[in-house]
Amino acid sequence: VMNDSRVLPARLLGHRPTGGAVELLLLRDLGDKRWECLAKPGRKLLEGQQVIFGNGELTAVVRKVCEDGNRIVEFFYEGIFLEVLERLGKMPLPPYIKAELQDQERYQTVYSQHIGSAAAPTAGLHFTNELLDKIREKGIKTAFVTLHVGLGTFRPVKAENISEHHMHSELCMISQETAKILNETKESGGRIVCVGTTSCRTIESLVNDDGTFDKEDVAAIATNIENAAKRTVNSAKASLEAWNREKERELLRPFFLEDIDSADFTLTKLIRVTEMDKRRAESDVCKGSIGYI
Secondary structure (H helix, E strand, C coil): CCEEEEEECCCCEEEECCCCCEEEEEEEECCEEEEEEEEEEECCCCCCCCEEECCCCCCEEEEEEECCCCCEEECCCCCCCCHHHHHHHCCCCCCCCCCCCHHHHHHHHCCEEEEEEEECCHHHHCCCCHHHHCCCCCCCCEEEEECCCHHHCCCCCCCCCCHCCCCCCCCCEEEEEHHHHHHHHHHHHCCCCCEEEEHHHHHHHCCCCCCCCCCCCCCHHHHHHHHHHHHHHHHHHHHHHHHHHHHHHHHHHHCCCCCCCCCCCHHHHHHHHHHHHCCCCCHHHHHCCCCCC
């Protein structure tokens, strides 16, 4: 079982408007052109600080300094961000790799598919397509999971008590095809061998209590999550509307003898009726309205 995550060229080298060198490491896409980043020198990158990359093709502004020292950074560019990264970004190499990469594909596994990692699942770097073919020729099945390597890879354990160490989350997924292969392998008494810790912790995180893996496809899971989010939003909107109606009734009860507990009665309607009264005070329609004065 191998992790098919691809590495972002997530290391950006830039400078402040005053000329001071700056380095950002992209960790997590927050949407709306904002990323959570590691930054150095941290003491210089305070909220509101601007950073320039390349010839100004990419710029950024620090929007927030997080409690753990990370920065929330908003980027400004034209076109597609991943294409800009391909031109300006560098691979976030581990400290034991000293040489500068001339070919960034050298830091990708040959089976990488889904971009999103801040570091490579290095246990799979030695595999070649030829070696994988030889493995399959021996009757050994290969399967893939996806875990996007995140901040946990870069953060050392500083707490004296290991239980107090803050573990950062990482996105991991298993496809329907992989779940099927894993279940069949276990049923037949075969072994499951994980390539590296990223594949291993994905399997450990997604296995059921009975040792099986769900055969629900990632796309279906994503759809279910999206639908659940929509239901939550709709429920929140309905609750807010009900709360607003109740507040309107509380404000109006001291002034009206009529029963205003009807769900159809709102302050907006009352204002509309009273405005009609001002313009057409002699109108029979207005005289019969609840807001007529």
